[in-house]
Each structure stands twice: as structure tokens, then as C-alpha cells.
Amino acid sequence: MKKFVNDPREFVPEMLEGIALANPDTLAYDPRYNLIRRADAPRADKVSIIQGSGSGHEPAHVMVVGKGMLDGACPGDVFAAPPTDYVYESGKILASEKGVLLLVNNYTGDRMAFDMAKEMLEAEGLEVATLFINDDVAVKDSLYTVGRRGVAGNFFVIKACGAKAEEGADLAEVVRVGEKVNSVARTMGIALTGCTPPAKGEPIFTLADDEMEVGVGIHGEPGRRREKIKSADAIVDELLDAIVPDLPYEAGDEVALMVNGLGGTPISELYLLYGLAHKKLAAKGIKVWRSYVGEYCTSLEMAGASITLVKVDNEIKGLLEAPAEIAIRTF
Amino acid sequence: MKKFVNDPREFVPEMLEGIALANPDTLAYDPRYNLIRRADAPRADKVSIIQGSGSGHEPAHVMVVGKGMLDGACPGDVFAAPPTDYVYESGKILASEKGVLLLVNNYTGDRMAFDMAKEMLEAEGLEVATLFINDDVAVKDSLYTVGRRGVAGNFFVIKACGAKAEEGADLAEVVRVGEKVNSVARTMGIALTGCTPPAKGEPIFTLADDEMEVGVGIHGEPGRRREKIKSADAIVDELLDAIVPDLPYEAGDEVALMVNGLGGTPISELYLLYGLAHKKLAAKGIKVWRSYVGEYCTSLEMAGASITLVKVDNEIKGLLEAPAEIAIRTF
Numbered sequence: 001m002k003k004f005v006n007d008p009r010e011f012v013p014e015m016l017e018g019i020a021l022a023n024p025d026t027l028a029y030d031p032r033y034n035l036i037r038r039a040d041a042p043r044a045d046k047v048s049i050i051q052g053s054g055s056g057h058e059p060a061h062v063m064v065v066g067k068g069m070l071d072g073a074c075p076g077d078v079f080a081a082p083p084t085d086y087v088y089e090s091g092k093i094l095a096s097e098k099g100v101l102l103l104v105n106n107y108t109g110d111r112m113a114f115d116m117a118k119e120m121l122e123a124e125g126l127e128v129a130t131l132f133i134n135d136d137v138a139v140k141d142s143l144y145t146v147g148r149r150g151v152a153g154n155f156f157v158i159k160a161c162g163a164k165a166e167e168g169a170d171l172a173e174v175v176r177v178g179e180k181v182n183s184v185a186r187t188m189g190i191a192l193t194g195c196t197p198p199a200k201g202e203p204i205f206t207l208a209d210d211e212m213e214v215g216v217g218i219h220g221e222p223g224r225r226r227e228k229i230k231s232a233d234a235i236v237d238e239l240l241d242a243i244v245p246d247l248p249y250e251a252g253d254e255v256a257l258m259v260n261g262l263g264g265t266p267i268s269e270l271y272l273l274y275g276l277a278h279k280k281l282a283a284k285g286i287k288v289w290r291s292y293v294g295e296y297c298t299s300l301e302m303a304g305a306s307i308t309l310v311k312v313d314n315e316i317k318g319l320l321e322a323p324a325e326i327a328i329r330t331f
Numbered sequence: 332m333k334k335f336v337n338d339p340r341e342f343v344p345e346m347l348e349g350i351a352l353a354n355p356d357t358l359a360y361d362p363r364y365n366l367i368r369r370a371d372a373p374r375a376d377k378v379s380i381i382q383g384s385g386s387g388h389e390p391a392h393v394m395v396v397g398k399g400m401l402d403g404a405c406p407g408d409v410f411a412a413p414p415t416d417y418v419y420e421s422g423k424i425l426a427s428e429k430g431v432l433l434l435v436n437n438y439t440g441d442r443m444a445f446d447m448a449k450e451m452l453e454a455e456g457l458e459v460a461t462l463f464i465n466d467d468v469a470v471k472d473s474l475y476t477v478g479r480r481g482v483a484g485n486f487f488v489i490k491a492c493g494a495k496a497e498e499g500a501d502l503a504e505v506v507r508v509g510e511k512v513n514s515v516a517r518t519m520g521i522a523l524t525g526c527t528p529p530a531k532g533e534p535i536f537t538l539a540d541d542e543m544e545v546g547v548g549i550h551g552e553p554g555r556r557r558e559k560i561k562s563a564d565a566i567v568d569e570l571l572d573a574i575v576p577d578l579p580y581e582a583g584d585e586v587a588l589m590v591n592g593l594g595g596t597p598i599s600e601l602y603l604l605y606g607l608a609h610k611k612l613a614a615k616g617i618k619v620w621r622s623y624v625g626e627y628c629t630s631l632e633m634a635g636a637s638i639t640l641v642k643v644d645n646e647i648k649g650l651l652e653a654p655a656e657i658a659i660r661t662f
Contacts, residue, residue: 002523002540002634004563004600014563015599018606022622058599192333209333232335232345264595266632268346268389269335275349291353301597303333303632 001201003301008198012055012077019062023327027065030093033086036062036327037072041094047165047174048094050074051103051158052082053110056197057218059326060154060297068324069162070103078197078300079204079219081109087117091128099127099171101161103178105150106134129171131178133157135185135308137246138215138223151218152260152297153185153308156320163322181316186243189223189306190235191216191262195299214238218262218299232269236276239307244284247311251285255309256320258292262304267294273305281309290320332532334632339529343386343408350393354658358396361424364417367393367658368403372425378496378505379425381405382434382489383413384441387528388549390657391485391628399655400493401434409528409631410535410550412440418448422459430458430502432492434509436481437465460502462509464488466516466639468577469546469554482549483591483628484516484639487651494653512647517574520554520637521566522547524595526630545569549593549630563600567607570638575615580640582616587623587651589639594629596636601625604636612640621651 005011012034019036020029028039034055042048048071051061061073074090076082091100100121104114114130121128134145135153142149161178169177191213194203204220207213212230215223230238249255259274261267274293281288289312297306310316336342343365350367351360359370365386373379379402382392392404405421407413422431431452435445445461452459465476466484473480492509500508522544525534535551538544543561546554561569580586590605592598605624612619620643628637641647 002560004523004566004596004604004636006562006564006603011599011603014603014606016602018602018604018609018624021606021609021619022602022624056597056599058597058602063598063602192335229333231337233337235335263597264632264634265335266387266389266594266629267394267626268342268387268631271349271353271389271394272337272342272345273335273349275345275352278349278352288352293349293353295598298597300599301595301634303595305335 001196003198005198011198016062019327027327033074033089034082035072035074035090035093036065037094038065041071042096044097045168046096047098047101047171048096049101049103049161049165050090050094052076052087052114053105054079054081056300057297059295064158064326066324066326068166068322069158069326078199081107081113084113084116087113088120091117091121095126099129101171101174102128102130103158103161104130104132105154106132106147107144107149108146109144127171129175131175133182135182135187137186137242138188142217143221144219149217151187151189152258152306153187155296156181156185156256156310159324160316160319162324163319177319181310184247184311185308186246187306187308188239188242189216189262189304190214190239191302191304193264193303194220195263195302197300216304218297220299232272233276236273236280240277240280243307243309249286249309249311254287254289254312256290256292256312257281257288258296258308260297260306260308261295262302263295263298264301264303265305270294270305277307289317332527334529336529342529347393350658358658364405364420365413366403366405366421366424367396368425369396372402373427375428376499377427378429378432378502379427380432380434380492380496381421381425383407383418383445384436385410385412387631388628390626395489395657397655397657399497399653400489400657409530412438412444415444415447418444419451422448422452426457430460432502432505433459433461434489434492435461435463436485437463437478438475438480439477440475458502460506462506464513466513466518468517468573469519473548474552475550480548482518482520483589483637484518486627487512487516487587487641490655491647491650493655494650508650512641515578515642516639517577518637518639519570519573520547520593520635521545521570522593522633522635524634525551526594526633528631547635549628551630563603564607567604567611571608571611574638574640578642580617580642585618585620585643587621587641587643588612588619589623589627591628591637591639592626593633593635594626595632595634598625601636608638620648
């Protein structure tokens, strides 16, 4: 197993400890619940936003905790939903009079944990809402979902909800903007390789040297089909042909365009894909308002990428442009 | 070849076009010289800073062009020094009355191109300085260098020179702070896999499933030795045992600590390494003043990581804390 790891069972806690040590002034770490939280949360004047999901998708979500983004993230083990008590205890720690929003990527295991935690928190008198993110157009139902999966589009929902919460909006209003962004976000991805969860020690799936998985999930679950590798041009066409008609995005629309790396793909290739997608959208009359290129929601070291479009109006633009400070500092 | 690529010969231009399309307001692209430059450069009141090196190390250097960082980057093809005329023409385009600083990672090919371009630019009456970065402690001379190689420590030199130039300092002063930072920066890396330049189509070297290359260069050139893979703990020990005594970094010192990914290693593993390094330094009495975790100087999709230490004083802290705006926007 070609990984930087000690005891594979300690992979997640050791990563979380590293995040906390790298951000001593802004983040706090509670190892009991895998909780990374803003050091200054909760605040009585602001809805608290918590996301969980499995580990292995970093920077989602433990590395997008910060001002204008998440108040806390309580991941499960690699590719495993957080236990209900992680969510429940994190909700209690981050409880605010303005309410608690639980953001959940749409997977059956995550829904169960968050729905139950919501009930438990409400029983204690807290105002709690859940918001399910389901931006992946690849498949109708998947190995782990009823309905569409939540993938890299979750970033935009976090950003919008985080900005709205920072304004002091009430819980219903924060939920409203999150649902609005989710409703206009669409994603599809392609994998060139599998990946290896540390505790498993072997790849969750393998692709031949000339194969790719179209519409792959972020846990390696199957997408639409397995194909021979194509040129970057043909790959971008294939992704946009699935994404664009789905909303649909139409001539005259303005969009945020994200090219997200799945973990093992270098940023040079992501910018190459970005340039192709930008030009192909322009040729359809769809204007890129703002670009997002990098790693947002990954699958460990999987080589691959996804494209996300978000149709923007003035309200969404304002939310995406609002200041935010995530834990990861690049310079 | 598992890459997002069209014609491999167009890999670098297509990447550069993607960078330009993603940053229409802040960057300009001159395809004649692979030049990505600040749209507002040159400025008469500021030293212009240019770096070249080969492509394949992104975000170095085309993605660290921006306010408080580089004014331009003119890379060669993948792992190839830029031709002299790229540097010369970029220097003319970015010529400032305050002078031009050419930052160069110490490789023989890069030195030749930049030294010659410097002479040509000086012949036109420009004030030009070169600064060679050589932070890699792994080997005394390498396949491509006389003396030590320049690797991820170049980020700190760019940041310091960029901040100083933004203050309006003269060329000698910008060079002084760059040399100061270079003199207290030390790096060593480990590779778990090789990588494949698009035009080559096959890996530049291969490692067995249980092997790693200790002290690897960023073009896959050999390091100190090939070993069986060890635990993350043992790897961090091995890197720090090479880096710490080299300056040396001593109890009571404050340092910037960078854990840099070589391209194919997920950020979760980098934070795991960061946490271990942070604690091991603390045990030696060395205090981490500021953390840098992510990809700064890569080798395409190589799995691996490097650790950089920079001993900081108040002057260096001020330069590293100065505001900067790079082209890459993560949110």
C-alpha cells in the first residue's frame, strides 16, 4: 500500500490531529467525535452549520471549516458515514440559539445518521434543519443512495449557506439559499484509477490501463459505464453532454464552473480540462461567471476529475463572492 | 497513459490557456513565450519578478503569479528549462525601471537559460539580477545540477521577494531578502511512485510495490537511496534527520513548516505527515510558527511528499505574512 500512514486504524485521527496542529488559532479538535470546529463557534447570533460524510474526501469537509463556511465537520471513517452520536454530540457542542443546520451529502448511511441526530437534538429543544445535497447527474440511484448522490457541488451549498449564516440570517433563510444553490448545481465525474482505503489495504476497484469509469461516484461506486480512455476533449464533451441538458443550462445563462480533482490528478490536468470546458460552454452561449479549479471533494488518491455547473443569479453571486476563511492556508 | 490530455505536445499550452481563461481579470497569457503574467505588470514603481523552470511542477510557477508573488512565469515544456528567448522576451515584456529579478531553481539547464537572458537584457540597458534557489538537502550534486537542487523551498523565496517588491524596495533589497530566506530554507522529499510526462508516455522511473525513493528530485532523479516503504512516523524521522542538522535548526528556533505534496498524494496524508512533523519538532524544542500544507512544487502525478523548514526571524515573518493574491482561487 503506497501511502503515508502508520496504523491504518489511526489514519483519520492522525489526519485530524494534523489539521488541528496546523491551525491552532482558528480550529479546535474534539477527538471523541472526530470533530473539527471553529475555535470561535458556536455564536449566539449565527446559525451553526455542520457537515459530516465519510473521510477520504478531503478537503471536504474538515478542511472547509472556517468563517463564512462550516462551523464544524464530524466525519466518519474513510468512506463511512459518521455515527449518529458524532453528529448528535457535535450538534450539542455547536448548538446556537439561531439554530443548527446539518448539511448532508445524499447517501443512505449519512441520511440515517443525520436524520436520527436531528430528532435527538430537537428532543433537547434545539431548532435543527437538514439539507440534502444531490448534484450528481450520473445515475438515478446508486449503490449507496436512493436518488442522486451528493458530490463536489456540496462546496457551493456550503459556501452559500455559510455566507448567509454569517449575515445573521435565520435558519429557514439559510436553508432556503442552500436549497436554491443545490437546485441549480449539477456534477458528473470520470475516474482513471481506483483508490485504496488505508484500512482495506487494497483498491476498491481497478480499471485496465486503457479504461475509465464514466460517472463514477466518490467512493468508487459504479457510474454509467466503463469505456476506453478518450482524449481530454472527448471526455469534457461527454461530461458536459450529461450535465448541460439536465438542468438545462441554456444560452444566456451565467454559471460557476468547477473542475474538481478526485485526489490523484495533478492541477495541470485540471486546468487543461477547465480551458476546454470554458470554451465549449462559450460555444453554447453559456458564460462562465467564475472559475473553481482544484480539489474540493476527492476520493483519496483516485485519478480523475468532475465538472460542476452552478447557474448563478445576483443572489447566488453575492453569496459565492462573500468573504470566507477556510482552515487551509496556501500562502 | 492515464491522463487528461489531447495531443501531448499541446499539454503545456492547453494548460496555460486554461489558467488564463480561469483568471481573465487578473492574468494575461502570451502563448509565444509560455508567459503567464499579471495583467497589471509591469509597474514602474516595483521590481518585476519572473520565474521559469520546467512545467509539470504546478502550482509552481504559473499558478503563483499575482499580487505580492510573481509578476510572470515562462515555463519550458514538462521538466525542461525554458528556452533563453522565453526568459529574454518575458523580461522585456515585464521590464520595469526598478529592475527585473529572475528567480531560478538551481538546475544546470535553467541556470544557462537565465544567465544568458540576463546578459541579453542587460545589454538593452535593464537592471537585472538572478537569484538561485537550492534548498534540497538530499544530494550534493544531482543528475541535473552542480550543487543542491531547488525544490519546494522556492515558494518561500517567491513570497519574500514578492512582498518586498510590493513595498517598492529596490532590486538589491529584494535580492537580499530572497537570499536570506533561501539561506535558512531546507527541504527533502520522498517518492512512492514515479510519474509520466505526457510527451514521453511512460513513467520516468518505477518503484516496486514496497519501495520508496528517499531524497527524490522533482524530475524523478535519484535521491539518496531506494528503501522498503516505512511507516509515516519512520518517514518523517528520516526526513527530519536529514533536514534539521543541516542548517542546523535548534531548540528555541521558530520555523515555517511546509509539507508539500508531489502531485498524486491526497491532502489527508499530507496533514497526517504534518501532525507527525509538528510534534517531532516540538520534542526537539523547535516551534512551528506557521504551517503550509498542500501542493506547492510537484512532479506531475507523482505520489510523494517533501518537508521544508524555514527558520524565521521578525523580518521573514513579516514578509511571509504580507498580503498576496495568487491566481488560484479556491473559494
